[in-house]
Amino acid sequence: MQTPHETLPTREAAKRRARELRMELAAQGTSLTHSAALELVARELGYRDWNTASARLSNRPEFKPALGMRVTGTYLKQPFRGEIIAAREMAGGEAYEITIQFDEPVDVVSFDSFSAFRHRVTARVSSEGESRERTGDGERHMVVAEEE
Secondary structure: OOOOOOOOOOHHHHHHHHHHHHHHHHHOOOOOOHHHHHHHHHHHOOOOOHHHHHHHHHHOOOOOOOOOOEEEEEEOOEEEEEEEEEEEEEHHHOEEEEEEEEEEEEEOOOOOOOOOEEEEEEEEEEOOOEOOOEOOOOOEOEEEEEOO
8 A cells, every 4th residue: 555655764754744744734724733743644654553653663674775785675576686886865864876786687677588687777765775666566666675
């Protein structure tokens, strides 16, 4: 299930959204407590309540790319292993633009009669290591994590 604020990667980002929501509603003449705003944000994110959202968001591992970091994941639904050769922080650390050099070329075409191999790609990912962009069937273009 995709929600309007699915890209909120951390508990702190959800709290910021609650503060923004309170300010937006106050500008329209509606008063709202901070706890009520947190409950609304939790529902926006698809959680039952703020306590559940807070626990789940705080348990998500944060992806902080660094030059030379070994990573693994999927690119256009194809598994890969590689190394980050460029990284740029965006949105105050809530997103990153990364360039990955794959260990083995990744075939990004799903047809048996045709191939298109990528050795290196640049993608924007959240602090959870997931791209916002999705394929036609809803899968994320890239999902990446530090190799263990």
